[in-house]
Amino acid sequence: MARTHITAVVNGDETEFLAEDGTSLLNALRDEVGLTGAKEGCGTGDCGACSVMIDEKVTTSCLVFAPEVQGATILTVEGLADSGELHPLQQCFLEGAALQCGICTPGFLIAAKALLDKNPDPTETEIRYALAGNLCRCTGYDKIVRAVQEAAREMRGQ
Amino acid sequence: MAITEENPGYKWVGTRPIRPDGLEKVTGKAQFGADLMLPGMLFGKVVRSPHAHARIVSIDTTAAEAMVGVKAVITGSDFPDLAANGAHASDIDVANNAIAREKVLYEGHVVAAVAATTRDQAEAAAKAVEVTYEILPHVLTVDEAMAEGAPLLHEGMITKGVDPAPEEPSNVASKILHERGDLDQGFGEADVVVEREFTTKPVHQGYIEPHAAVADANSDGRAHIWCSSQGHFQMRAYSATVLGVSPGTLKVTAAEIGGGFGGKTVIYLEPLAVRLSQRAGRPVKLVMDRDEVFRATGPTSGTRIRVKMGVSQDGKITAAEVWMAYEAGAYSGSPVGAAGMTAIACYDIPNFVVEGYDVVCNKPRVAAYRAPGAPMAAFAVESVLDDLARDIGMDPIDIRLANAAVEGTQASYGPKFPRIGFVETLEAIKDHPNYTADLGPNQGRGVAAGFWFNAGMMSSATVHINENGTATVVTGSPDIGGSRQSMALMAAEELGIPYESIKAVVADTETVGFNDVTGGSRVTLATGAAVVDACRLIVEDLRARAAKTWDVEVDQVEWVDGQAQHVDGSQPPLSLSDLAAKSGRTGGPISANASLNSRGVGAGFSTQLCDVEVDPETGVTRVVRYLTAQDAGRAISPDYVEGQMQGGVVQGIGWALNEEYIHDQDGVMENPSFLDYRIPVASDLPMIDCAIVEVPNPAHPYGVRGVGEVGIVPPMAAVGNAINDAIDVRMTDLPMSPVRILEALTEQSD
Numbered sequence: 001m002a003r004t005h006i007t008a009v010v011n012g013d014e015t016e017f018l019a020e021d022g023t024s025l026l027n028a029l030r031d032e033v034g035l036t037g038a039k040e041g042c043g044t045g046d047c048g049a050c051s052v053m054i055d056e057k058v059t060t061s062c063l064v065f066a067p068e069v070q071g072a073t074i075l076t077v078e079g080l081a082d083s084g085e086l087h088p089l090q091q092c093f094l095e096g097a098a099l100q101c102g103i104c105t106p107g108f109l110i111a112a113k114a115l116l117d118k119n120p121d122p123t124e125t126e127i128r129y130a131l132a133g134n135l136c137r138c139t140g141y142d143k144i145v146r147a148v149q150e151a152a153r154e155m156r157g158q
Numbered sequence: 159m160a161i162t163e164e165n166p167g168y169k170w171v172g173t174r175p176i177r178p179d180g181l182e183k184v185t186g187k188a189q190f191g192a193d194l195m196l197p198g199m200l201f202g203k204v205v206r207s208p209h210a211h212a213r214i215v216s217i218d219t220t221a222a223e224a225m226v227g228v229k230a231v232i233t234g235s236d237f238p239d240l241a242a243n244g245a246h247a248s249d250i251d252v253a254n255n256a257i258a259r260e261k262v263l264y265e266g267h268v269v270a271a272v273a274a275t276t277r278d279q280a281e282a283a284a285k286a287v288e289v290t291y292e293i294l295p296h297v298l299t300v301d302e303a304m305a306e307g308a309p310l311l312h313e314g315m316i317t318k319g320v321d322p323a324p325e326e327p328s329n330v331a332s333k334i335l336h337e338r339g340d341l342d343q344g345f346g347e348a349d350v351v352v353e354r355e356f357t358t359k360p361v362h363q364g365y366i367e368p369h370a371a372v373a374d375a376n377s378d379g380r381a382h383i384w385c386s387s388q389g390h391f392q393m394r395a396y397s398a399t400v401l402g403v404s405p406g407t408l409k410v411t412a413a414e415i416g417g418g419f420g421g422k423t424v425i426y427l428e429p430l431a432v433r434l435s436q437r438a439g440r441p442v443k444l445v446m447d448r449d450e451v452f453r454a455t456g457p458t459s460g461t462r463i464r465v466k467m468g469v470s471q472d473g474k475i476t477a478a479e480v481w482m483a484y485e486a487g488a489y490s491g492s493p494v495g496a497a498g499m500t501a502i503a504c505y506d507i508p509n510f511v512v513e514g515y516d517v518v519c520n521k522p523r524v525a526a527y528r529a530p531g532a533p534m535a536a537f538a539v540e541s542v543l544d545d546l547a548r549d550i551g552m553d554p555i556d557i558r559l560a561n562a563a564v565e566g567t568q569a570s571y572g573p574k575f576p577r578i579g580f581v582e583t584l585e586a587i588k589d590h591p592n593y594t595a596d597l598g599p600n601q602g603r604g605v606a607a608g609f610w611f612n613a614g615m616m617s618s619a620t621v622h623i624n625e626n627g628t629a630t631v632v633t634g635s636p637d638i639g640g641s642r643q644s645m646a647l648m649a650a651e652e653l654g655i656p657y658e659s660i661k662a663v664v665a666d667t668e669t670v671g672f673n674d675v676t677g678g679s680r681v682t683l684a685t686g687a688a689v690v691d692a693c694r695l696i697v698e699d700l701r702a703r704a705a706k707t708w709d710v711e712v713d714q715v716e717w718v719d720g721q722a723q724h725v726d727g728s729q730p731p732l733s734l735s736d737l738a739a740k741s742g743r744t745g746g747p748i749s750a751n752a753s754l755n756s757r758g759v760g761a762g763f764s765t766q767l768c769d770v771e772v773d774p775e776t777g778v779t780r781v782v783r784y785l786t787a788q789d790a791g792r793a794i795s796p797d798y799v800e801g802q803m804q805g806g807v808v809q810g811i812g813w814a815l816n817e818e819y820i821h822d823q824d825g826v827m828e829n830p831s832f833l834d835y836r837i838p839v840a841s842d843l844p845m846i847d848c849a850i851v852e853v854p855n856p857a858h859p860y861g862v863r864g865v866g867e868v869g870i871v872p873p874m875a876a877v878g879n880a881i882n883d884a885i886d887v888r889m890t891d892l893p894m895s896p897v898r899i900l901e902a903l904t905e906q907s908d
Binding site (some may be wrong): 010020022027030031034035036037038039040042043044046049076077078080086091093094096097099100102103104105106126127128131133135136137138139141142143144145148155 | 177180187189190193364367415416418448502638800802805809837838839841
């Protein structure tokens with residue numbers, strides 16, 4: 001099958017890659033671009049492990065066809081740190097032990113960033129609903145919610 | 159945090175630094191099972207049975223083999239026939255579960271596998287494999303499987319544990335029995351007797367990472383496997399068995415593991431990937447889809463359990479009778495044995511009979527799931543105990559205190575308990591403000607307790623001192639929830655150097671000695687003990703080197719705070735970095751290995767307190783407050799001890815309220831997705847409050863007991879007891895879903 005040439009800004013870099021029309025963005029990112037931070041937990045948009053931001057909206061990349069992101073701006077977990085300096089969410093996840101196995105962590109970080117970009121001072125309930133599309137089977141979410149609360153505080157300069 | 163003994167002044171043990179592998183996991187660098195790409199790698203796809211029970215008449219692979227990009231197609235006949243070779247029955251089951259030979263025993267059972275140059279080609283080829291089946295009648299539950307004249311999965315299965323042995327085969331693989339005292343006398347002494355019957359459905363471990371394996375086989379018979387598992391030595395052993403090769407020909411590298419909870423202690427893909435790679439002459443990657451994970455891996459047993467218990471008016475349990483049947487899925491090996499041993503192990507009961515049956519049925523073979531077998535039994539026993547406490551008007555903690563197993567109690571499964579911390583977990587709950595917090599309308603409060611043995615088993619560790627005095631701690635225990643941190647903390651404590659100076663790694667099967675699986679809550683206990691042993695060998699070596707340097711006897715040298723000191727202070731201290739820098743002059747590199755077979759496991763207990771709110775209009779139950787108290791022995795890494803406690807509780811809440819396998823009448827799973835098999839999400843839950851109890855295990859150098867499993871034992875009963883408190887309805891069937899709650903409320907009002 002002929003493959004489509006796609007150009008998108010991925011983690012700040014103009015990136016070109018090829019993908020078949022039916023290839024998911026997730027598989028294109030993982031297999032073609034070499035970014036394996038986003039994970040496939042379900043392939044049906046139910047677990048959030050493949051979450052990336054497309055034009056500043058959090059999206060399950062398993063449900064997007066790769067050619068749909070032509071010209072888009074994509075952020076994956078690999079682009080969250082700035083020149084090696086961790087994003088406050090990454091730092092707070094580490095310090096707050098908000099991960100156990102770590103497979104869901106990239107998706108949670110992206111979903112949490114999308115929340116804090118729009119709502120810098122969310123309530124616990126708002127955090128829980130913003131993260132409700134991301135499944136974690138290890139932590140029971142307690143330390144994840146606390147880490148997002150802490151990161152929000154830090155990002156507000158408190 | 160409740161601490162029952164004073165912290166003996168540890169510098170590192172019990173602290174909360176950042177985990178050694180954390181950075182990779184928050185930046186997307188960590189390599190999980192499906193992340194590896196090799197040059198020339200092919201993509202594989204497994205062909206699975208659409209039928210619950212069928213004879214394989216023929217498999218035609220010609221069309222698939224002829225397709226573009228297809229490099230290999232394999233079936234059961236590509237593997238040795240272990241039954242014909244006289245192999246052990248359990249090995250035959252492992253092999254037949256990995257790929258069916260004559261019969262498929264559940265929907266999702268593997269019948270073939272393909273490898274092709276792209277994912278799409280592999281998927282198309284898998285669809286082109288033509289399998290002809292003769293469909294057989296199936297049984298899906300213990301009730302169906304144990305019924306008179308039920309279709310048999312295994313025609314030669316004679317129930318074990320029955321004397322005399324039955325003459326006719328059945329679907330009952332084995333019977334277990336524990337008894338003590340005189341049941342009639344015990345019930346005769348009771349003032350109140352409650353008897354109830356409970357059912358639970360199969361539930362899946364629900365790890366977010368699907369199974370994945372990459373194999374790269376050489377033409378000389380050797381192969382390298384990368385896989386996500388709870389034990390790469392175990393994967394090597396199983397793969398060697400199924401492939402019919404020596405374990406030493408296989409090298410297995412542990413990828414980071416994206417959750418397991420017991421479900422990644424068994425093989426599915428690894429031998430298939432090796433055989434495909436051998437046939438194709440190229441590396442092959444096999445990754446399951448989520449629906450394959452549901453249909454063909456895990457789950458834990460569905461059960462039917464009857465419990466009858468009696469108490470005297472002062473709250474003493476006088477007798478207990480437990481009957482339980484556990485689904486094993488397609489091959490024998492349900493966790494009914496552990497269920498029988500744990501069911502009443504929290505309590506000192508003079509008269510009891512616990513009887514259990516391991517029953518095969520046409521569902522995926524069950525795999526271990528966090529304290530395997532114990533949670534269902536606890537759901538039944540702890541629900542009945544709650545009823546008994548209500549009937550005699552006793553506080554639910556007090557009735558448990560009145561019967562609690564303590565040091566010296568003869569456990570229901572045999573041995574006498576050494577020092578245990580069950581009473582302390584009960585007291586931690588009672589002392590917590592949650593115990594007396596106000597409840598609102600439609601809210602209720604429930605208590606339940608649980609026991610799990612914890613495992614020991616075999617572990618190895620190697621510690622290397624680097625030339626600048628930092629250390630590398632090498633083990634072969636996959637890190638599923640932060641165990642690298644506990645290894646590094648114990649090593650820092652032993653060596654007296656900063657935690658940050660230690661790198662803890664998980665090595666492949668050729669780089670470190672044998673390690674049993676990461677399971678049974680055993681890694682911090684047993685692998686941790688091996689790390690401690692290796693560090694102590696290092697310290698002995700360092701003392702000898704200092705003695706040599708100073709030309710004194712070794713008993714004149716002490717190791718204090720990471721440096722060798724002369725007992726009378728007559729020499730300037732030698733730090734670890736001093737000794738490391740001069741190691742070439744004092745005997746060469748500083749390194750030590752330790753291997754052991756567990757030295758004394760420490761039993762784990764958990765008591766939990768749950769507050770729920772039940773909506774009488776919708777039947778929806780919402781957990782509004784939750785507290786878990788667990789005896790960790792010693793919390794080496796409190797962050798990750800809490801994580802295990804919280805995670806176990808939330809899995810239990812899912813099991814209690816939502817999760818279940820649903821099969822249609824043909825034995826086809828109807829909900830193999832996270833949409834329809836709904837595990838708890840963040841918005842379903844409150845914070846999970848933790849009380850870590852520390853009653854040190856006398857058999858471990860730091861008092862560790864193991865914390866991974868027991869936390870999932872009490873939640874179903876805790877939730878059920880809270881629901882009962884809220885709406886005065888005793889729920890006896892899991893899950894306690896809205897529809898079941900509404901049915902129960904309707905029955906109550908009728």
